[in-house]
Amino acid sequence: MKYLLLIYENEASFASIPEAEQGRIFGEYMDYTRRIKKNGNYIGGEALEPVATATTVRVKDGKTLTTDGPFAETREQLGGFYLVEAKDLDEAISLATGIPAVRNGCIEVRPIMPTPPVD
Amino acid sequence: MDLDSVYREQRPRALATLIRILRDFDLAEDALQEAFAAALQQWPAEGTPRNPCAWLVSAARHKAIDRIRRERSFAARRHLVAWQAESVLPADEADEPFPDDMLRLIFTCCHPALALEAQVALTLKTLCGLSVEEIARAFVVAPATMAQRLVRAKAKIRTARIPYEVPGGDRLADRLEGVLRVVYLVFNEGYAATSGDALVRRDLAQEAIRLGRLLRALLPASGEVGGLLALMVLHDSRRTARVDAQGELVTLDEQDRSRWDQAQIAEGLALAEESVRRSRAGFYALQAAIAAVHGQAATAADTDWRQIAGLYALLLRAHPSPVIALNHAAAVAMCGALEQGLALIQRIEETGALSQYHLLPAARADLLRRLGRTHEAACAYERALGLVTQEPERRYLERRLREMRDAER
Numbered sequence: 001m002k003y004l005l006l007i008y009e010n011e012a013s014f015a016s017i018p019e020a021e022q023g024r025i026f027g028e029y030m031d032y033t034r035r036i037k038k039n040g041n042y043i044g045g046e047a048l049e050p051v052a053t054a055t056t057v058r059v060k061d062g063k064t065l066t067t068d069g070p071f072a073e074t075r076e077q078l079g080g081f082y083l084v085e086a087k088d089l090d091e092a093i094s095l096a097t098g099i100p101a102v103r104n105g106c107i108e109v110r111p112i113m114p115t116p117p118v119d
Numbered sequence: 120m121d122l123d124s125v126y127r128e129q130r131p132r133a134l135a136t137l138i139r140i141l142r143d144f145d146l147a148e149d150a151l152q153e154a155f156a157a158a159l160q161q162w163p164a165e166g167t168p169r170n171p172c173a174w175l176v177s178a179a180r181h182k183a184i185d186r187i188r189r190e191r192s193f194a195a196r197r198h199l200v201a202w203q204a205e206s207v208l209p210a211d212e213a214d215e216p217f218p219d220d221m222l223r224l225i226f227t228c229c230h231p232a233l234a235l236e237a238q239v240a241l242t243l244k245t246l247c248g249l250s251v252e253e254i255a256r257a258f259v260v261a262p263a264t265m266a267q268r269l270v271r272a273k274a275k276i277r278t279a280r281i282p283y284e285v286p287g288g289d290r291l292a293d294r295l296e297g298v299l300r301v302v303y304l305v306f307n308e309g310y311a312a313t314s315g316d317a318l319v320r321r322d323l324a325q326e327a328i329r330l331g332r333l334l335r336a337l338l339p340a341s342g343e344v345g346g347l348l349a350l351m352v353l354h355d356s357r358r359t360a361r362v363d364a365q366g367e368l369v370t371l372d373e374q375d376r377s378r379w380d381q382a383q384i385a386e387g388l389a390l391a392e393e394s395v396r397r398s399r400a401g402f403y404a405l406q407a408a409i410a411a412v413h414g415q416a417a418t419a420a421d422t423d424w425r426q427i428a429g430l431y432a433l434l435l436r437a438h439p440s441p442v443i444a445l446n447h448a449a450a451v452a453m454c455g456a457l458e459q460g461l462a463l464i465q466r467i468e469e470t471g472a473l474s475q476y477h478l479l480p481a482a483r484a485d486l487l488r489r490l491g492r493t494h495e496a497a498c499a500y501e502r503a504l505g506l507v508t509q510e511p512e513r514r515y516l517e518r519r520l521r522e523m524r525d526a527e528r
Contacts (some may be wrong), residue, residue, distance in 0.1 A: 052275060
């Protein structure tokens, strides 16, 4: 069985803690990744850039509508995800417009934060 | 020409090319500022270079490299990576300002993944060279808020990797629509003067027209670009006539047409004609054609309302919206069909659209007034007054309401 573990946290409060403390938490993430890799549980995982970099994509009557910012309504629920490689945001948006849910729901496009590899 | 005006003129083009080379708005802006400081030292002694823009780009590029070498932060090293990737280009070719860079900059500033107000702010900052304080004053927000908006927009361009390019093929028309919306919004902020510093706002209208001219030079075949420029120039030709000495708004039919700028009208007419030829169902081309019909009428009574109603019908079919439907209804009424116009307004009211828009009851009130249905007109003016936010329009509606009350007595 596969599971998706979604990480929710308060961006602003994370940003407000001292840099050394942030570094310690970052190290904890690295340890965690290493541990579950060793156990054979790890399939994939990424850190996301802050919500300020998000773009929400919808398609209405065949027209692509983009809005700045994250998905903010509660009528729809998270139903899945794709992790894709794209050369820039335009390509990522164009990939998002092909996902069926873009017509009735929406797709939030978030850049992945570059992080050093963990072995 | 003094150096400041040379800089003001060259800055957007130099910046557009530098952003392409350096891949970073902030780095490009800072480096260009340093290059200009160097120009202030060198040019008076050695003479202004033949190609000041290329000189500025070249100097700024070297300043940027110096800065990257000086700084040793993680972020600076990231710049360096981007720079090294780019530096394989022969330097002189990379420094040559390239008309496409201006288009790249326009399309990036007006990217739909940025909030509309961020698009506007970024456009005014980078393409028009307005300061953060000037933009903040024009939009009546605190300078710190405006600065934050710009920082956030630039961070999103960098982090989410919004491409620095002119969208290709089938995406161009769609994206151009977004660019034109930003330019027209800037114009309307300047022209409609809803609030804030009137002088700064007039500058906004001029900046929008300048952007329109730039777009037209870059995309001469687009009917919509020509249409928007025509529309702005034709509106601007009436600028001095639409407000009286007391600052009161003067409606089109009451304006002193001798104060209209005939040179602007001539330019607008030629542009509007060409634009409608190129783009028959174009949103801006059709609106320009309507403004052109007004511009050709020597007096309000001479207005060819039949042609205007026809143009609004075309516009409504191609770009249906309640505001256009309202304008169409008003034009039909002006052809003498007051009852028919009233029925069209009724239909808009029944859809529930524009229920917060003061011009809907105001238009109804004007028709009822002209039909001599004084009491109903007074009620409609009252409703419009309950919704209006702009001071000159409020005073206009109050004057009409007083007239209706006097007539009722």
